[in-house]
Amino acid sequence: MSAIAMRAPLWLRLLRDPRAALGLGLVALVLLGALAAPLLPGAETPDFMATLAAPDATHWLGTDDLGRDTLSRILAGARVSLLVGLCSVGAALLLGGTIGLVAGFFGGWVDMVLMRLMDVLLAFPGILLALGITAALGASVTNTVIAIAVVNLPVLARVARGQALALRELDYVKAQRALGFAPLTILWRAVLPNALSPILVQASVLLAASIITESYLSFLGLGVQPPTPSWGNMLRDAIGFLDQAPWLAWFPGLAIFLTVLGFNLLGDGLRDRLDPRD
Secondary structure, eight states: OOHHHHHSOHHHHHHTSHHHHHHHHHHHHHHHHHHHGGGSOOSSOOOTTSTTOOSOSSSTTOBOTTOOBHHHHHHHHHHHHHHHHHHHHHHHHHHHHHHHHHHHHHOHHHHHHHHHHHHHHHTSOHHHHHHHHHHHHOSSHHHHHHHHHHHHHHHHHHHHHHHHHHHTTSHHHHHHHHTTOOHHHHIIIIIHHHHHHHHHHHHHHHHHHHHHHHHHHHHTTSSSOTTSOOHHHHHHHHGGGTTTOTHHHHHHHHHHHHHHHHHHHHHHHHHHHHOTTO
């Protein structure tokens, strides 16, 4: 990548990449939908005169078995999915990034203890670990965030550790050590800024995985609880009406697909744009 291109704003560099631009557009669409959710009534209000209505001019995406507007519920579900995804990844980024950077920078027994703890979490399949945590703590939005954050924690810790291991051997880090700077000062001023880009790229990809995990948990009844709309519990409710009203499953499934696709494409674009070797 040329020096002039690298000086361009990140959003402009993303727009020059068709895949990243598509991902950015899909993510922006989901964000706008989530912001517009309070403007559309009917997400939690039953209307027994309009149960299982097909998509029409009044209800663009139809209604469910209680007469609730599907479009309103999908937009409200977007708020839940984004809230859970952002909070869980943010918590994992803060804690996992700190653990990984400290382990990689200091090495020795600190590295061994911290990373063996992360290996314990990695030994469990992510969805099973999330199921176990929510089953133990109870089904709620807060506990769903905690469960997904724990699943994401070792992934971000390992990425941060790898960056710290590479950066601590560079000349400018060794020079700061020779000048007598405190280890935490070097970690904060020299290592963290240069390790941040790969960690953020990994976090953007984990957002997509977190949204899928939240949908899994809600589908199984261990995530967001009714009457709060969630794409997962909308899919669960649609199972009994696939013959009568298949659109009840189509539209939440499509929302999950487009959101996950958007974050994955955006993550790929960020990786390509922030890679100094490109």
